[in-house]
Amino acid sequence: MVDAIHDELPARAQNAEPLRRLEILVYGAGHMLNDITSACWFTYLLLFLTDLGLSPRDAAIVMLSGQVADAFTTIFAGELIDRFGHFKKWHAGGSILVAISFSSVFGGCLPCKIIGKNSSTxxxxxxxxxxxIFNVGWAVTQVSHMSMVNCITLNPTSRVALNSCRNAFTMVANLSLYAFALVVFSVYNAKAYDGIKLEYRWIAYMSIFMGCCFVVVFLIGTKEPALKQRRHSESFSKISWNYWFKKALYYQVAIVYVLTRLITNVSQALLAFYVIDDLGMPQSSKALVPAIIYISSFIVSVILQEISWTSSRLKVSYTSGAILWILSGSGIFVLPSSLHSSMYIFSVIIGIANALMMVTGISMQSMLIGKDLNGCGFVCGSLSFMDKLSCGLALYALESYQDSDQIMRSSAENGGFSVTRYGLGLIPSFCALISALVTCSMELEETHSEQLTEPLLV
Known part of the structure; x- marks a missing residue:
């Protein structure tokens, strides 16, 4: 049945013609709303909740609830997209839910207002x-946007270029968030409960407005993928889940993808705590250090779009990024506060490593899916399910240990290390090591494809 489905592909897909620059750029813009709200979620949610008086454990429960909702939604979203198609409609619906609910994540406590109490519970x-609610919309948007890559083109180089462009826009979203935050924090400099809520609500409003502008560009400039339309208009035959579970490559790609997400999300959530509490850097470093990481990632992501990709190059590039993370993570773990300026150097290395691992790690999904387009939603959804659940549990565990200031500040003067050092240094390094070993063991189908019709760099 799968072979018969392959025979139905349009001629353009069979030839795997490379995409043009504008097609890639417009696609990359489609995840900006998700990216900028995600950056705010992982960077500021824990800080925001603890500033309002919640304990680290309660703050971690809030984040975990969102991650669990996100995880289970990805499974259902992937199944529905495989069954019914219509990527753009799912994307638009998820984006609307994100835009409506996100400001409330950083807003007031609705049950507290209804009941008239303000307890921590x-x-x-x-x-x-x-x-x-926010993460349900986020998951629908993510799965629909990620699945589109495989149905837009079968060209391996163009698929990597789409993922690379998406990653570049992610860096733009993160930098934009920190610019918004810098302006808001400078203007308000709030200390009281109401002022803190107002600060983060303005950051949320500005993020939503910018993200929605890019979503509109994506919806107007992107066509519903022809490959998926052709499948549903002629003869739909959904690929069974068992088809993927019998593939060893599915489990290998799942491990690499989950560990890659774990590295980037955990490090992003703990970075602000590390530079302030462990290294004693100035407050501005909370924005400057992440900015250096994202600028480095943006530059590398753009460069990666110019490469003619094969499966061998994917494996080499991912392994190189993992090695860079192992080195930088080990350095972060032992870095004394007296040498905190070295963190700027580590930031550049981390940015390069993140781009190499994220772009190639996501592209391995496309290598796994290949021409089996009627299962792309399940693959993206199931891998995202494991990613969201593991990240939520990891952050909950780390935050639970931070419930005591003595543990949080167990530093050099006592000859110990804080939980943040372990979370930012050793955990990403260990994950990078495992993912590199798994990547080296993969047997990807060797591919050769043409470069893009137009180079992205001119």
Whole structure:
């Protein structure tokens, strides 16, 4: 049945013609709303909730509730997209839900207002509710956008270029968030409860407005993928889940993808705590250090779009990024506060490593899917399910250990290391090592494809 489906591909797909520059750029813009809200979620949510008086454990519960909702939604979204198609409609619906709910994540506690009490339990429930709603919309948008890559083109180089462009826009979203945050924090410099809420609400509004502008560009400038339309108009035959579970490559790609996401998300969530509490750097470093990481990632992501990709190059590039993370993570773990300026150097290395691992790690999904387009939603959804669940549990565990200031500040003067050092240094390094070993063991189908019709760099 799968071979018969392959025979139905349009001529353009069979020839795997490379994409043009504008097609790639417009596609990359489609995830900006998700990217900028995600950056705010992982960078500022824990800080915001603890600033409002919640304990680190309660703040972690809020984040975990969102991650769990996100994880289970990806499974259902992937199944529905495989069954019914219509990537753009799912993307638009998810984006609307994200835009409506995100400001409430950083807003007031609705149950507290209804009941008239402001206990930590009610606050945790209230913020967890909106965190879950936000992540449902986020998951639908992510799965639909990620699945589109495989149905837009069969050209391996163009698929990597689409993922690379998406990653470049992710860096733009992160940098934009920090620019917004710098302006808002400079203007308000709030200390009181109401002022803190107002600060983050303005950051949320500005992020939503910018993200929605890019979503409109994506929806107007992108056509519904012809490959998927052809499948549903002629003879739909959904690929069974068992088809993927019997593939050893599915489990290998799943391990690499989940560990890659774990590296980037955990490091992003703990970075602000590390530079301030462990290294004693100035407050501006909370924005400057992440900015250096994202600028480095942006530059590398753009460069990666110019390469003619094969499966061998994917494996080499991913392994190189993993090695860079192992080296930088080990350095971060032992870095004394007296040498905190070295963190700027590590930031450049981390940015390069993140780009190499994210672009090639996501592109391995496309190598796994190949021409089996009627299962692309399940693959993207199931891998995202494992990613969101593992990240949520990891951050919950780390934050739970930070519930005591003594543990949080167990530093050089006592000859120990803080939980943040372990979370930012050793955990990403260990994940990078495992993912590199798994990548080296993969047997990817060797591919050769033409470069893009037009280079992205001129």
């Amino acid at each position: 009610l606050q945790t429930i209230g913020y967890s509710l909106f965190a879950a």
